[in-house]
Amino acid sequence: MSEALDKRTSPAPRPRGKLNVPKVTLAHGGGGKAMRDLVDDVFVRAFDNPLLATLEDQARFRLADLSAQGDRLAMTTDSYVVDPLFFPGGDIGKLAVCGTVNDLAVGGAVPLYLSCSVIIEEGIEVETLRRIARSMAEAAAEANVMIVTGDTKVVHHGQCDKIFINTSGVGVIREGIDLGAGNARPGDIVLVNGVLGDHGATILKSRGDLALDAAIESDCAPLGDLISTLLAAAPGTRFIRDATRGGVASVLNEIAIASDTGIEIDETATPIREEVKGVCEILGLDPMYLANEGKIVCIVPEDQSANALAALRAHPYGREACAIGRVTSQRRGRVVMNTVLGGKRIVDMLVGEQLPRIC
């Protein structure tokens, strides 16, 4: 992306600040040298790219470079407050990059630039911040995006929980791609790119309230490349959505309502790990509502579904992809599941948070 840089904004080499304390204090949010040391030594060092290194109040990029890649901009934002900060398969940093990258990618956009705004609770270990920043940098490298601007605030103990991260993202939508929840048509096929509920089950397990010992990890992953592959193989794809909070069930309901169609899914075709099923059995949760951080729901026309499925399965993040159901003209606005037993049931929108049952 070196062309993206105007010569006039190229960074003059500037000595970077060094942070030599073990913990963050309110001084690191004060706007002075301590803050610059924190920003330089933790974030700029990890994210390391020329657009960020200028440390202007804004990142600058050339319109011509953007318009060469598509005809519309996509912009999105998300905040990350996950507890615990580190969990099997990921951490808050990886999540903050992948989540925003995926929100761009599912709209058919090529993700390009992210911002990173952190709210830090005083007393957090600097090493914890470094781990998070490194993890963000690794995820950004994999997703082929740059973190180009950011902000840090430090708040009093108890005013936030260790660290909250907000990332916003900008991407460019390729010409001719127009994905939307209202585009589903009866006969279309519903695909997912792998097993469902791993992230939600992992977080529940990692909170440590329950002595659950299940070998599961978060599916957190940047899906830009997978989605590009899918769109190349099935250009008629109607809609893609990452099935995060609220799970696959919530996405399917949105599609059914927006497109005024019915959606029928098969319980036996829905891929869920035994370990995740086990966690759900114990806690009384439905894996269809568990959060995913590396799973998409795709609606594709039937005649392109075989190509779409093959393309997904050929990608490392789609090896266990499968068709879980189809769009119908019956029971418009509703999602119906054919149960493993041969019955049918409605899969409704989740109300509030899924609360564990008591008995």
Next chain:
Amino acid sequence: MKYVDEFRDPAKARALIGEINAQVARIETCKSRPLAIMEVCGGHTHAIFKYGIEQMLPDAVELVHGPGCPVCVLPMGRVDDCVALAETPGVIFTTFGDAMRVPGSKKSLMQAKADGADIRMVYSPLDALAIARSNPDKEVIFFGLGFETTMPSTALTILQAEAEGIRNFSLFCNHITIIPTMEAICSSPDLKLDGFLGPGHVSMVIGEAPYRFIAERYKRPLVISGFEPLDVLHSIAMVLKQIAEGRAEIENQYSRIVPKNGNEQAQAAISRVFELREFFEWRGLGSIDHSGVRIRDAYAHYDAERKFAVPALKIADPAACQCGDVLKGLLKPQDCKVFGRACTPETPLGALMVSSEGACAAYYQYGDLDREPVGEDA
């Protein structure tokens, strides 16, 4: 194949449906009116809807969803008491997750938490005791809720607290017992039930004997049932077989979990800590004699009702709410005047709409396939 999948096998389900149809064919009375079988336990209600069991049954068999959901039968006044306790300065109030959204007359525990009360969700009363141990300067109250299924763990927690000498822990006891309520249902003059599926996990504690009066005095069959879909279908077939053969007995389909005499150690822990209340108020059903338990005097220092000022006001349910008739099996959830209109899972009027084991919430979420979608209601 995993252990649990064996109880969800579609081929076996079809065989059981065949058996159910065969039994129905032998029963003359169901040609004029459907046979009504009550599943007492909310866990069964949930399984029935989750697997679409109702639509697989012949028209001659109707399932009636009973009062066995402890969250659903909690009267509004008790929720107000919880909120008052939770808002007492210096208190950490601990509860199972289900109870968070149950509406009180002014607010739910979830709203009280948002207003600043220190309310924490736990998975076990021992978690609440651990909170008490690590917060010696706070009073930790555990909201004890449920039938005999959860009673032993609460009783053992009190005994543990006593053994450790922990004094900043107490129990707001709302434990209830299913037998007097089943007796109230059976003795109702408008009883329309032909048989029962008995609660599996309650029976694991209390055993088979307490149900005998249902067979002996009221001449109705009861089959203690497991919670997997094949368990439920198998139990329905067993109830129908009894009806077809003119028998009324207590049978145990869930013998892999439920011993004939229950769990005697658990029973001992219960009776050491708890005694029957003279009466307890059930939402929708009213006051039922000896249907709740309280802490014995020997452990009075663990009784939140004696340790704190509890308002204990009786609050009538909203007039439009017909939870009581639904609980008694007189009304189907979707026939209630406010179902899906004023009363939805987002804004529940009645408790049956709150818990996933409540009949109304189950109907709303999984049930009537041809109901109008949310938001397009008249």
